[in-house]
Amino acid sequence: MIETQEFKVIGTRPIRPDGIDKVTGRAQYGADIKLQGLLYGRVLRSPHAHARIRSVDVSAAEKLPGVKAVITGRDFPAASNETVHAGEGVVNFSYLSENLMAQTRALYHGHVVAAVAAVDVHIAEEALKLIKVDYEVLTPVLDVIEAMRDDSPVVLQEVRTDELGEKGTKPTNIASHGRHDLGDVDKAFANAAVIVEREFVTGTVHQGYIEPQNGTAISSMDGSITAWTSTQSAWDERREISEVLKVPLAMVRVIPMEIGGGFGGKLNAYLEPLAAALSRKAGHQPVKLTMSRDEVLKATGPTSASVMRVKMGADKSGRIIAAYAWMAYEAGAFPGSPIGAGAAVIFGPYRFENARIDYYDVIVNKPKAQAYRAPGGTNAAYAAEVVVNDLAEKLGIDPLEMRLKNGARQGDRRADGPTYGPIAYLETIEAIKVSAHYNSPKPAPSRLGNKVGRGVASGYWGNWDGRSSASAVINSDGRVSYLEGSTDIGGLRASLAMQLAETIGLKYEDIRPMMGDTQTVGFNDATGGSRSTYGSGMAAHRLGLKIIAEMQKHAAALWDVQPEQVNVKGDVYSCGEKAITFKELAGQLDETGGPISVSVSLDTKGALPTFATQVVDVEVDVETGKLQILRYTAAQDVGRAIHPSYVEGQIQGGVVQGLGWAMHEEYVYDKDGHLLNGSLLDYRMPTALDMPMIDTILVEVPNPNHPFGVKGVGEVPIVPPAGALANAIYDAIGVRMNVLPMNPRNVLKAIGTI
Amino acid sequence: MSRKISVSATINGQENEFLCEPRQSLLEVLRDVLNLTGAKEGCNNGNCGACSVLLDGVLVNSCLVLGVEAQGRSITTVEGLAGDELHPLQRQFLENAALQCGICTPGFLVASKALLEKNPNPTEHEVRYFLAGNLCRCTGYDKIVKAVMAAAEEMRAKA
Numbered sequence A: 001m002i003e004t005q006e007f008k009v010i011g012t013r014p015i016r017p018d019g020i021d022k023v024t025g026r027a028q029y030g031a032d033i034k035l036q037g038l039l040y041g042r043v044l045r046s047p048h049a050h051a052r053i054r055s056v057d058v059s060a061a062e063k064l065p066g067v068k069a070v071i072t073g074r075d076f077p078a079a080s081n082e083t084v085h086a087g088e089g090v091v092n093f094s095y096l097s098e099n100l101m102a103q104t105r106a107l108y109h110g111h112v113v114a115a116v117a118a119v120d121v122h123i124a125e126e127a128l129k130l131i132k133v134d135y136e137v138l139t140p141v142l143d144v145i146e147a148m149r150d151d152s153p154v155v156l157q158e159v160r161t162d163e164l165g166e167k168g169t170k171p172t173n174i175a176s177h178g179r180h181d182l183g184d185v186d187k188a189f190a191n192a193a194v195i196v197e198r199e200f201v202t203g204t205v206h207q208g209y210i211e212p213q214n215g216t217a218i219s220s221m222d223g224s225i226t227a228w229t230s231t232q233s234a235w236d237e238r239r240e241i242s243e244v245l246k247v248p249l250a251m252v253r254v255i256p257m258e259i260g261g262g263f264g265g266k267l268n269a270y271l272e273p274l275a276a277a278l279s280r281k282a283g284h285q286p287v288k289l290t291m292s293r294d295e296v297l298k299a300t301g302p303t304s305a306s307v308m309r310v311k312m313g314a315d316k317s318g319r320i321i322a323a324y325a326w327m328a329y330e331a332g333a334f335p336g337s338p339i340g341a342g343a344a345v346i347f348g349p350y351r352f353e354n355a356r357i358d359y360y361d362v363i364v365n366k367p368k369a370q371a372y373r374a375p376g377g378t379n380a381a382y383a384a385e386v387v388v389n390d391l392a393e394k395l396g397i398d399p400l401e402m403r404l405k406n407g408a409r410q411g412d413r414r415a416d417g418p419t420y421g422p423i424a425y426l427e428t429i430e431a432i433k434v435s436a437h438y439n440s441p442k443p444a445p446s447r448l449g450n451k452v453g454r455g456v457a458s459g460y461w462g463n464w465d466g467r468s469s470a471s472a473v474i475n476s477d478g479r480v481s482y483l484e485g486s487t488d489i490g491g492l493r494a495s496l497a498m499q500l501a502e503t504i505g506l507k508y509e510d511i512r513p514m515m516g517d518t519q520t521v522g523f524n525d526a527t528g529g530s531r532s533t534y535g536s537g538m539a540a541h542r543l544g545l546k547i548i549a550e551m552q553k554h555a556a557a558l559w560d561v562q563p564e565q566v567n568v569k570g571d572v573y574s575c576g577e578k579a580i581t582f583k584e585l586a587g588q589l590d591e592t593g594g595p596i597s598v599s600v601s602l603d604t605k606g607a608l609p610t611f612a613t614q615v616v617d618v619e620v621d622v623e624t625g626k627l628q629i630l631r632y633t634a635a636q637d638v639g640r641a642i643h644p645s646y647v648e649g650q651i652q653g654g655v656v657q658g659l660g661w662a663m664h665e666e667y668v669y670d671k672d673g674h675l676l677n678g679s680l681l682d683y684r685m686p687t688a689l690d691m692p693m694i695d696t697i698l699v700e701v702p703n704p705n706h707p708f709g710v711k712g713v714g715e716v717p718i719v720p721p722a723g724a725l726a727n728a729i730y731d732a733i734g735v736r737m738n739v740l741p742m743n744p745r746n747v748l749k750a751i752g753t754i
Numbered sequence B: 001m002s003r004k005i006s007v008s009a010t011i012n013g014q015e016n017e018f019l020c021e022p023r024q025s026l027l028e029v030l031r032d033v034l035n036l037t038g039a040k041e042g043c044n045n046g047n048c049g050a051c052s053v054l055l056d057g058v059l060v061n062s063c064l065v066l067g068v069e070a071q072g073r074s075i076t077t078v079e080g081l082a083g084d085e086l087h088p089l090q091r092q093f094l095e096n097a098a099l100q101c102g103i104c105t106p107g108f109l110v111a112s113k114a115l116l117e118k119n120p121n122p123t124e125h126e127v128r129y130f131l132a133g134n135l136c137r138c139t140g141y142d143k144i145v146k147a148v149m150a151a152a153e154e155m156r157a158k159a
């Protein structure tokens, strides 16, 4: 019974093993790497959002002294058209390759058309200016609704709509239209006492990790490639390099460096294959590529702008009996927005008998949409949570009561198919209901005329389990060298070492964790989908059980008994009167059969969805439209908090990202599709001054499928903030927001002053 | 290739002489010439603070300073904060879990040091105001602000 488990290590807050390196500047991130003979690369990008590339002339660039290699689309063989699961979504290698390096068409402002390696970065930059590209500029497609019209220009001529499973016949920007159906939604609406229907529009946003993409690679004379990079997924990167450059998988080694944030934006390759291709041409010297911030914003990441219509109907008692959503997400220049996840999130927290969701993946001339923390979730939940509050108001029901009444519980079937296992959504609502925040009066406005409002919202996220491997060596001093393969973006080494220590009864400090690479440890899926503490934690536990079994054998040899006769309690191994500690036994391995090393590879199952409910107080300056967040409390079902500080940190970080999305962040394009705000001054992310403390409530309902009860925690906190804030604005000024970001201009527009 | 210029400067307390091109930023010199990669490049145009260093005790974005401007001056980078032991800010950042990915951490540590030298007893608002030039995308700032306040308290108690 995990509810009654007692822990020595889990639930404590030790300092992470990589901490000292990270506060002293010694930690090696991708851009920090130095190699003998290192060349520096730069990338030439399309100045047009949509163009035919007639020719690329690199002859002058190649002649510039100091330039060692120039590559273009000609250096990229046609990749297979296969679509595979990678990271948090799917990857089509042909499109991946074309996204890495344009062939005959430039599909967004910032699309790569050539790359240069030179002895220093300034020479590489000079060389870019010598490359002549002949473009035929085409009309860009920039808006999701426009893109869906029959008379819209088409971005990818080969695309045919996947219309509820059937392929269409004519070129289109609608890559797919899917539908989820539950019950009889039309009949149910006809019986509803109250119906609310609203439309929402949300902008393109970026993950905003502070470390730009980087990639360093050597293509050796034997054809092998070694790449060093900041990645969430070394194994996915390896596969991508292998497919795009046509090098056998085992000939590619990806060494993950420390990573300066990812949030889904570093699941796929951008620079590594280019660096390897440059190295191949540059006499096999290593090549380092790094992006500028402008390139990061122009060409990586963003997550989809969207248009959504949500309709819900309730009976008089406040039970929601029908729900409909129409959702269109921008995929960017290639198919594959997170619309599927968005369609799971939008009604995720609720139990309906009748629901329909129509969802569209739409291609436009913008960078390819990537996963961003609970991909597609924040905007979807924004729409649903505003409508739920509106319904509650029309029915005269408190918004938390409305959610308690309609909240999903075990056994409910979600509109998009799955039936919920042991989930704990209602507990998060209850936690907010009894919180200090919810039970205090709203703060007074800081200025006469300003209005203060309070809003709540909830969110769902599915969580992933996936494949994890790890290995360990027992040292003669009784410490364990532990090699794990999941990218550590924010304390994972500590959270995994704690689970291993707990399993084998050692102290946290006795585990020496290290991150392996694709050559040194078994296969690992991405750190994404909130999976690593769960899946790699399971691998740590299994590894621990194997260590115990090995140690039992050694104790048995020591006492000349059978391994089964050796009892294990914590770190003490005993048989009858005889007993020995793990440490003592580790000192006698050589006398009892030799060294111990173990490894595990798991395909883990059993991740459970998590839910969050949050409350925010906001002050609205009605004259300027400016919002100030006054107070924030986030409750979340975390399963079991392995390292509570890191769980709190995930929640706080997710909330603030969600608030940035809600309040400021948005790509601004001109009519020709040029990104106008490619800097961190103009792409406005929250600063310390914009935010209050973010209070967290960890609701611990352990996951019975995990040895320690873990549920993924990283993503769901970003889901509710936009909805909560919109509901708080309504409470303050009586205006329902239907657009993200809710920046001063959009707030004033909603009020009607501009 | 432009001509290189010889520059002498004190870096983390140590006399140093290096060659750099007039177009190289101080950040580039620190990272590529002197191999001090603690200062990070997040934007290269003064918007993120990841490259923060102290120049004669004043907080600057090293991406906005030219390497040659270091001539005759004193520079402190994150590598210069710890002596035999961690600086209280460094320790409090670890104890308060004020870093997740850690890419912003060197900048925050240097900026916080500049703050506490000016104002050993800052309010939460003063901490937030002073650190508004340093972006962190992971933490939501909560634990960073708490770590800085805790370090300030610790340093006041020792002073």
Ligand code: FES
Residues within 6 Å of the ligand: B040, B041, B042, B043, B044, B045, B046, B047, B048, B049, B050, B051, B052, B061, B062, B063, B064
């Ligand atoms: S790199 Fe200097 S401020 Fe961002």
Ligand code: FES
Residues within 6 Å of the ligand: A210, A260, A261, B098, B099, B100, B101, B102, B103, B104, B105, B135, B136, B137, B138, B139
């Ligand atoms: S800890 Fe990642 S940016 Fe601050």
